[in-house]
Amino acid sequence: MKIATWNINSVKARLPHLVEWLQSSAPDVVLLQETKCLEEAFPFEPLEDLGYNISVYGQKTYNGVAILSKYPLEDVTKGMPSFSEDPQARYIEAVTNQVRVASVYVPNGQEVGSEKFAYKMAFYEALFKHSQTLLTLDEAIVLGGDYNVAPFPEDMHNPTLSGTDRILCSVQEQNQLRRLFNSGYQDGLRLTHPIHLEKSHSLFTWWDYRAGSFDQNKGYRIDHLLLSPQAADRTLDADVDTTPRGWQRPSDHTPVLVKLS
DNA sequence: ATGGTAGCAAAGCTA
Numbered sequence: 001m002k003i004a005t006w007n008i009n010s011v012k013a014r015l016p017h018l019v020e021w022l023q024s025s026a027p028d029v030v031l032l033q034e035t036k037c038l039e040e041a042f043p044f045e046p047l048e049d050l051g052y053n054i055s056v057y058g059q060k061t062y063n064g065v066a067i068l069s070k071y072p073l074e075d076v077t078k079g080m081p082s083f084s085e086d087p088q089a090r091y092i093e094a095v096t097n098q099v100r101v102a103s104v105y106v107p108n109g110q111e112v113g114s115e116k117f118a119y120k121m122a123f124y125e126a127l128f129k130h131s132q133t134l135l136t137l138d139e140a141i142v143l144g145g146d147y148n149v150a151p152f153p154e155d156m157h158n159p160t161l162s163g164t165d166r167i168l169c170s171v172q173e174q175n176q177l178r179r180l181f182n183s184g185y186q187d188g189l190r191l192t193h194p195i196h197l198e199k200s201h202s203l204f205t206w207w208d209y210r211a212g213s214f215d216q217n218k219g220y221r222i223d224h225l226l227l228s229p230q231a232a233d234r235t236l237d238a239d240v241d242t243t244p245r246g247w248q249r250p251s252d253h254t255p256v257l258v259k260l261s
Numbered sequence: 262a263t264g265g266t267a268g269c270a271a272a273g274c275t276a
Contacts, residue, residue, distance in 0.1 A: 009267075009268070009276085010267090010268055010269080012268095012269095013267090013268065013269090034268095034276090036268070036269070037269095060269090061268085061269055061270075061274090061275090062269085062274085062275070062276095063275095108275075108276055110275080110276080116275090148276095208265085208266075208276090209265085209266035209267050209276090210264080210265035210266045210267090211264085211265050211266085212265095213265095213266095249267090251267095252266090252267075252276085
């Protein structure tokens with residue numbers, strides 16, 4: 001069972017890439033972020049034609065998350081129960097083929113100490129609370145998404161930023177994401193790509209559009225797949241697919257995948 | 262501190 005997460009930066013602008021990638025990679029489940037449209041504007045048909053069932057939690061212009069699955073989507077939840085006051089569409093959860101999956105779009109935070117940063121921290125507090133409730137279910141769970149945090153120095157092209165006050169790299173943000181890892185969720189990619197085995201091959205998932213970041217591989221690993229123990233036990237493989245980032249008019253993020261037995 | 266790019270939507274905001 002192949003499960004992917006991908007921030008596509010507008011499902012309408014990226015529909016050709018999404019279709020191309022679904023056909024070439026044939027994932028069973030895809031967790032999308034930044035769909036950037038209302039549910040009624042979501043391009044259901046071309047994706048359903050490829051055999052996917054779809055659940056969408058959208059809003060106009062910003063954010064928006066969705067789940068595509070070759071299996072039926074059951075028990076769909078839109079918005080985090082622990083953050084019900086959130087007006088932004090950043091979380092959707094469902095059960096599919098007996099795996100509980102969620103598509104998570106953590107706020108960017110803009111700048112450490114800003115109002116948007118406080119919102120990011122509040123989102124992480126709510127996510128931690130909800131993630132702990134989910135652990136008590138003793139299920140295979142995959143929480144995939146754009147976490148907007150590079151958790152360790154190895155996850156940045158410039159590791160001197162780690163633990164500074166730079167957005168995506170700050171101590172506060174790293175502590176929030178590491179807390180999820182330390183509470184029982186495994187970092188899916190690191191199960192098959194432990195840091196001590198990484199050499200020249202980087203596992204970045206996001207490169208800024210500006211200043212030729214991708215060509216120089218000046219990226220960050222900020223998209224993650226968090227696995228419950230029951231999901232981690234079934235992990236056969238995990239990887240980043242950098243191919244779509246090299247296409248014409250790409251998303252600034254690229255897909256991350258896990259394969260479960 | 263600024264500017265570099267992209268998407269949405271129609272000027273500026275978000276990233």
